[in-house]
Amino acid sequence: MSLANAVSPLTPPKTGLRLQKQFSWARAREAGVRAVLLGCASLSLLTTLAIVYMFLTEAVYSVTPGTTAFFQEVSLWNFLADTEWSPQFADKHFGILPLLCGTFVIAGIGSLIGLPIGLAAAIYLSEYAKPKFRRMMKPVLEVLAGIPSVVYGYFALVFVTPYALRPIFQSLLGIDVDIFNAMSAGVVLGVMIIPTVCSLSEDALRAVPRGLREAGYALGSTKYDVSLKVVVPAAFSGIVASFLLAISRAIGETMAVCIAAGQMPRLSLNPFRSMETMTAYMVGASLGDTPAGTIEYKSLYAVGFTLFLITLGMNILANWVMNRFREVYE
Amino acid sequence: MTIMQSFTELVHQRQQRESAKRNRPVESEVTKLDVRNLNFFYGEKQALFDVSMTVAERAVTAFIGPSGCGKSTFLRALNRMNDIIEGAHHNGTVLLEGQEIYAPDVDVVSLRKRVGMVFQKSTPFPKSIFDNVAYGPKIAGQRNHKGLSEIVEQSLKRAALWDEVKDRLQDSALALSGGQQQRLCIARALATNPDVLLMDEPASALDPASTSRVEDLIFELKQNYTIVIVTHNMQQAARISDWTAFFYQGYLIEKDHTQKLFTTPKKKQTEDYITGRFG
């Protein structure tokens, strides 16, 4: 044991201890770094404020003298009750209903397809699948989620409508299917929300304690009974939250529906005709290079504001439900 | 009273070993740390009640007591590690060489450089062995690679780890065994050149062989450092410490020379605890 003896003391014993804070660059840097990081974090608040400011000044009430906002020219009543949307014609109508109709028909079709399939896949992954299969499937779902919206739009246009919808509905059932139609947009939208629903619902299902499942099996249940009558009800609010988030994504989805459903504002429930969603209108209006200051240009903000409020409402609801769910199991 | 006798024996053995090594008296009387009337709270819950104690320089002071009695809390109060815990607060004074460490103008960072700490669970950084030991000096401004290598080598030698790792300093520290990791953590604490070393059950997760190496190490280190150690192992306390303090339910029951505390405890609770009647 010559260890310590062989080594000389690192430094001579210290004399005079000083613990007091003193100015040093290190201390100044600490404070500086903290301030910079706080700045970064508040940037997200600034973004929200900018969004709100933008909508309020461009859609609700203009603060720049000499200009007017959208709702200073078009009354809220007209906006909500008029059944026609035709900003580009001489006889301008600004009734949001056709756009809302297009948005909800397409998002509705998407949900009817995407939500059950996503949930069933989540149940399979969390209750039935072997860990290896799950590990293999997760990246595939991630790839599915990562495919850009434009690509889905193209897929709807060149595959879904000509090779899936037309053979079934037009040839077999004799229903006319437009090239641009709400159905194909809804179908690809359904595919697009599957990853969201699946991964969020799976998280909720897996958060259900094992004991609950075991209690179910101990009563002689089959896997079907346990999954559908024990686990799904226990994870219900988590699943609902995932549904809400997915629907809100479907409502805000832009390029796929813009390409697949076309740009024909129509107040109808026929999914085989062309329809226009709020998002598709915004893209279309920006294509024509509408000059700033015109009512057409301002209508972008009015539609954007409506969309923002709807998705925000759904997100807040989803987060609220999700937090309720977390409280139960954490 | 066989237990008492065995403790006496242990202490005696140690004294012999010690006096064979050097001619210094067993216990130094210079006060390094002076704690007065410390009350400590975790939010509403009080963990320490009016604790007063001095810690002697260049000596080993051991804290013993049943689980949850506040040993770790007291130890962490000595280098303000409790500052990180949300809602923790205290009153009373803690003096390091006569200076209040909780005074508002005290820089915790420089305090912790003087009062190092080793934890129960070894916590190597997920980096190389070299980087682990060099971390402290590096952040303190030592940039020169040669100087760093020197410090790393000396610290590892002091922690009795050098021979085992000198050929693989660039390997990940996570690849070391548990005992080696703990000695690495001690080396890492030594590299910042502290005056006081706080150790919270440093050997509780180690096998007997590693434990005895760490004990030897503590024994060597006390020539240069003031060491405060928490231990659940009373034989260990008897083997290595000069002073022993017994905590019970947040109170400091008794603190005395190790030999006296283990052979002629003044308080009934202490005697009950060391003879194994509770705890």
Place this chain on the structure above:
Amino acid sequence: MSVPTKLQEPHLARRHRIDKAFEWVCCGSTWFGVVVLGMLLLSVGWKALTWPPSKAKLPSSPVATVEATSSSAPLSTRFFSSYDSRKPREAGILAAIWGSLWLIVLVALFSVPIGVGSAVYLEEYANDGRLKRIIQVNLSNLAGVPSIVYALLGMTAFVKMFGFFTKDEGKSLVINLLFTTVDVPLPFDRTLISGALTLTLLVLPTVIVASQEALRAVPSSIRTASYALGATQWQTIRYQVIPAAMPGIMTGVILALSRAMGEAAPLMLIGALTYVAYTPGDITSVSDIFKNPHGLLDAPFDKFTALPLQIYQWINHPRAEYGHLAAAGIMVLLTILLLMNTVAIVIRHKFQKCTRW
């Protein structure tokens, strides 16, 4: 005892049949995504590879014969080295690729420091007070805002700058960088920087949340150990916490960037959908950067196009030939995205394997 058993048996068999059927339905749903993915890739790939059509199918116009001599399939080098064109056989994605590349680099430059910085502030500095709660709720809401709303914000805040600079239209701010100067147009107008900033706002919530998760996964014992060695808070974060969280952060950032890369809507609204026959800063190869380093500074203020935009333009084109070009463009875009995803997955895998705290 035999009576109840007999009564239950058919019942039990039915229950098992339901169980089996349910399993098949769920399994089918899981494979549904894979099947659609396969069909998508096949149909797009088939479209991309069936171009150019054999001459017999083409209407014999003089133009076609002239074109035929100099044309080649979309997925050939020619496709990558030419600009968009009025003649489908000569159109390529050079401008789009460089535009997308620039966008990704700029978005990464903006969003990584800001995103990681915010996450560090929220996880390491902010105590669980009102401010943190507000920021956190705000973040989760921002993450759900549709990209088209960010597009509107980008158009208003960056392209037009809320109309603050309308009086001096066409003016630009000249920044002197000692060795050279940069002309910054104000407002930014329909330039790369507007697009990049818009996409940055779009991906920031994702980057922040992913980084927060990565930071949270770093065990607190690492922090405590570092403090005990006399490290300051920033030193602890800079040398211990961020390096330990790096793989997680990287994964999140790459996934967010790949999302940004595929976004078309925000760029459309800020008006990038125009015919562009040059690359940002006139840089078309790595060697151009050395020949014309000033191009690097000019590029962010050039007009631009990007892959998803170019694809949309071709999809929307009335001439059917452009459909094939769109498919070819999609193949290129998907390949890039798949590569990015793979890198992210590999990083995560490695990280999961080799770290044991």
